[in-house]
Amino acid sequence: MVVIEELERAQDALARCLRECDRAVAFTGAGLSTESGIPDFRSSDSAWRRHPPVPFKDFLADADARALAWRRKFAMDDLTAGARPGRGPRALARLMADDMLGDIVTQNIDGLHESAGAPAERIVELHGNGGYAACLSCGARHELADLRPRFEATGLAPECACGGPVKSATIAFGQAMPQEALRRARRASLNCDLYLAIGSSLVVYPAAAFPVLAKENGAALVIVNREPTPLDAAADLVLRGDIGSIFAPFESCSLRASTS
Ligand code: APR
Numbered sequence: 001m002v003v004i005e006e007l008e009r010a011q012d013a014l015a016r017c018l019r020e021c022d023r024a025v026a027f028t029g030a031g032l033s034t035e036s037g038i039p040d041f042r043s044s045d046s047a048w049r050r051h052p053p054v055p056f057k058d059f060l061a062d063a064d065a066r067a068l069a070w071r072r073k074f075a076m077d078d079l080t081a082g083a084r085p086g087r088g089p090r091a092l093a094r095l096m097a098d099d100m101l102g103d104i105v106t107q108n109i110d111g112l113h114e115s116a117g118a119p120a121e122r123i124v125e126l127h128g129n130g131g132y133a134a135c136l137s138c139g140a141r142h143e144l145a146d147l148r149p150r151f152e153a154t155g156l157a158p159e160c161a162c163g164g165p166v167k168s169a170t171i172a173f174g175q176a177m178p179q180e181a182l183r184r185a186r187r188a189s190l191n192c193d194l195y196l197a198i199g200s201s202l203v204v205y206p207a208a209a210f211p212v213l214a215k216e217n218g219a220a221l222v223i224v225n226r227e228p229t230p231l232d233a234a235a236d237l238v239l240r241g242d243i244g245s246i247f248a249p250f251e252s253c254s255l256r257a258s259t260s
Helices: 007-020 056-061 063-080 087-097 144-154 179-190 209-216 243-252 255-259
Strands: 002-004 024-028 103-106 123-125 128-135 166-170 194-198 220-225 237-240
Touching: 002 007, 007 194, 007 220, 007 237, 007 243, 007 255, 024 087, 024 179, 024 209, 056 063, 063 144, 063 166, 087 243, 103 179, 123 179, 128 144, 179 209, 194 209, 209 220, 220 243
Parallel strands: 002 237, 024 103, 024 194, 103 123, 194 220, 220 237
Antiparallel strands: 128 166
């Protein structure tokens, strides 16, 4: 494992990895969105500590827990309303447009990869999407703009026309992972020779198993994060620093053009 902390050296090393690989995949976490004002989960000042997600079994068991989950969800939405993609997601979208990056496997629920211009069909959302809701019984989609006024007027957690509980379309602790997303993430992780794990503490499984899978399958594993992670020792390269700063050159300058 090589650790680089100096910014320009980290940028050069990243450029070299991207130029030399045949197919790169990015695996992203909440650290990619902090520049946009969206808190990550495990930093000590995280707003998630004030509005912690309600575990799935509590959500299922109890109408009061469902109402609490919705109160916290809307409180977090207010904190992050209008967030725009930072330099990290913008650079990844640019690398995709330049054909220097294949897929993005993300744990994030904020939709910033898509807002940055990455094509939806090449983004795998492992933990769902917080931009809408779905009925847990029949799967019908519900829009937050419809649910919120009714919730605020009644204080009652929303229910579907079928009678099922409606939940934000994210994966709560204890909730089954989406099988299609897992399949796509596995395929992407096995079909690359460079795996960039960016802005994740890499402690939440099964998501964190994908960088391990890619590495075991022969890909070079590069971790970009400001703090150490438990997978650093398994990585080929660790770029330790601020994601926005490390990725800044890649959002405006075509790596492809600079190599030709
Ligand atoms: N630059 C570099 N690293 C950063 C930056 C930044 N600007 N901002 C935050 N980080 C780092 C943090 O130091 C931390 O190590 O990003 C990492 C984010 O880790 P977590 O908060 O644990 O987020 P993540 O790994 O995405 O969490 C995984 O946990 O609660 C669940 O479902 C939730 O998808 C989430 C999962």
